Amino acid sequence: MSFQDVFGTAPDGSWRAPGRVNLIGEHTDYNDGLVLPIALPNRILVTAARRDDGRIAVASSGHPGVVEFAIDELAPGSVGDWAAYPAGAAWILRESGYPIGGANLLVDSDLPSGAGLSSSAALLCATSVALLGLRDIEVDPAEVARLAQKAENQYVGAPVGLMDQMASMCCTAGHALFFDIRAMATDQIPFDPPADDLALLVVDVKAPHRHVDGEYAARRQSCEQAAAELGVPALRSIAFEDLDDALARLTDDVVRRRVRHVVTEIRRVEDAVTLMRAGKLREVGPLFTASHASLRDDFEITVPELDVAVDTALAAGALGARMTGGGFGGCIIALVEAAAAEPVLAAIEKAFAEHGFSAPAALNAPPSAGASRVS
Structure with a gap:
């Protein structure tokens, strides 16, 4: 499935966000603990093009059809199923005052489904950086991670922590991300x-x-x-x-x-x-x-x-x-x-x-x- 096949136009760019595995620190995150994830080479890829009507259309290589919605009409629960994640990303960016606009989005992934590798966080992060990137809006990666978490908490309704989103946004090659959740501090630890x-x-x-x-x-x-x-x-x-x-x-x-x-x-x-x-x-x-x-x-x-x-x-x-x-x-x-x-x-x-x-x-x-x- 190509962007041209779905939307009939050429894209403006593609953005990726990876899945993750946690090396150690399991189930300490909601206890203000310490975690040590790495980002995987497997990723969610969002290919995108601007549109000027305030609407977002999203398609996926893993799901049939195209889901379309108006950015101004988004509210928690207004878009369901898998499309709730890109809709949630758009909603939290709008709620946070970022001047995103309409877009056509095609989602592709080589993250295995159901493997616990944080595909939902990767989808939220990839959609967020695509919508921001289309408008050349620069946002600190850790802030994008926090917004993605809020979207999953408040729009999708999943009470997740922040580790997955931080890994997807802030990891670097050849390193594990040492994330102190109480201090909200990170450090890149050599791991190659x-x-x-x-x-x-x-x-x-x-x-x-x-x-x-x-x-x-x-x-x-x-x-x-x-x-x-x-x-x-x-x-x-x-x-x-x-x-x-x-x-x-x-x-x-x-x-x-x-x-x-x-x-x-x-x-x-x-x-x-x-x-x-x-x-x-x-x-x-x-x-x-x-x-x-x-x-x-x-x-x-x-x-x-x-x-x-x-x-x-x-x-x-x-x-x-x-x-x-x-x-x-x-x-x-x-x-x-x-x-x-x-x-x-x-x-x-x-x-x-x-x-x-x-x-x-x-x-x-x-x-x-x-x-x-x-x-």
């Missing part, structure tokens, strides 16, 4: 596995997400309950050295385990950043593995496909492996010697066949750049 003869495998386990919304809400409620009982604004306020004392003050075992995951995961992010800054990437692997064990046993968000993939990768020689994303499906990451990448993937494929699971799919995952204009 190929330069050290390493590879980061991203393996989509193709597991159907099971009861995700209710499970996420329950874990967030447990974290909020624990913070209230401990008299802190968020679990980030509990120092690692004070964890045992905090756990002893909690009476519910489930809540206690949720707290243990969040506090130890924040420490693992700090340790990973220290090792990466020192160029000791191989030593980050055991932190991945410890993170997965915590997510499996304390936060309880893994599924058999994720656990089998991680265990098999480790048995096949991976330096470390963990689930990444929200859980209950999605992907694992595995840090491996470059020469071991194919054998590790082959072992996972064999294990999945033996367990009767759907065949997994692997992605190449060199840390890549954030959103940009590509033509």
